[in-house]
Amino acid sequence: MKKIILSSVALALSAGVALADGHAKTIRMGTEGAYPPYNFLNDAGEVDGYEREMGDEMCKRAELTCEWVTNEWDSIIPNLTSGNYDTIIAGMSITDERDEVIDFTQNYIPPASSAYMAKSADADLTGGVIAAQTSTIQAGYVAESGATLLEFATYDDTVAAVMSGEADAVFADKDALVPTVEASGGELVFAGDDVPLGGGVGMGLRESDTELKEKFNAAITSMKEDGTINAAIVKWFGEDAKVFE
């Protein structure tokens, strides 16, 4: 037994050394995996969605080796700055508050609307209880709107809160809400007007990683120019989604 342990430790160590000598580092892409169609885990348990497709394409164009990891939304920024992964690609809107802590690439989804989803179209959006995901721009907006904010760790939990009657409505990215409304068979509907929020969705990076940021910016620019991004937006978010001009 001791021998097995020793030899496996030796093996692990030598493998580590061999790898260290090898090629450039792998870029670890941090995502949430619970926000379809942006990012989610498919039936095989792998990260899938618009951001998976775009992220892989960006890595290919920037000639980087990438690997996907999931992390809870709540701690996604601290784990980036402490170096557990190298990028955040999780439907994160570019805002001034976040920009003070981390850096963003240019947006790969144009500034889009957020919307309210409720069981009836005349739900009380200004005085009622509104569910939103923690630390999102939507949560910040609800807090200032005068409604009672009910925060949840995941998007799924916010929808469940409306279904159970705990909250009057959910406030989230419209692109995320559309599939939920469609699948509910009329039980859930959009309420009130759409609200334009944020500066679009970009990839989050550590402020010190300027080189990586330039590489991804170049990749995104080329993907915007040849229409790859617009095609993928239509594919994942539908014909009505906002595309780059």
Added chain:
Amino acid sequence: MFEYCVDPPSLEGLVWLSCYLTTGKHMAFYGAFGTVLLLLAITAPTALAFGFGGAMAARARLAPLRWFGKGYIAIVRGVPDIAFFLFFVIALDQGIEYLRHRWKCPEWDEPIRQGSDFLVCQAAKMPLGNSAQWVHEAYGFSLAVLTFAIVFGAFAANVLFGAMQAVPRAQIETAEAYGMSPRQTFWRITVPQMWVYALPGLSNLWMVLIKATPLLFLLGVEDIVYWARDLGSAKTPRFTDYPHGDWRVYYFLVLLIFYLAFTRVSEVVLDRVMARLTLGQATTAGEAQRKGA
């Protein structure tokens, strides 16, 4: 998984269920049960070792060692688990990387802390940036084991410390009368007899440890609670071949049954261990056993 699962929307009833329950995601869910059991299998003996060391240190005659032992018990027991888990893992991870950084990259002249970023050179990363995903997972898992061991070790140390003090003074005195050194008395008299006093406390800890495993998710290890939450949440047909409503309650029911069954088995085993340890002891239970035999 099965050949007939090619077109899930056309399936119904049990056939559909058999396909649904064998998706890659469900396999990861089943695998997570193994992760939890493995964590317990490694953590329990490690925590016991930490506890034993802590209790010995707290009883030491050498003052600094005694302060260390008492300090360990007092500090870790006093800090909420969740705060300790969040703080300690980040601190440990950054501490390891900082030391490796000093050792491997002495020529590095940029500051390690830049604003909120923690930066070390690539060679000092733990695990290395180009390591395979399983290395990252194994590293996260080891951090989890170590953190669990330290937290539960402190509680175990307190239990064992009390158990060592509970060994009847007459037994120690007899050993001294036979001319045993303190070391001999400790290993031959105190340790074999203390377990019967320690076991109720330790079995409590074991039960708490079993139920504390969902904290794994805080440490980035994908455990059964993480998968149950993800699998149970409502799925729309656009993103899965197996759409369903909010099934979290069923998944959490499975977890509930798992934990209940597991703690029940533990109780049975611990009762047997207790009966074995009581044998021939100068306690009420030991006396009752002697009379019953």
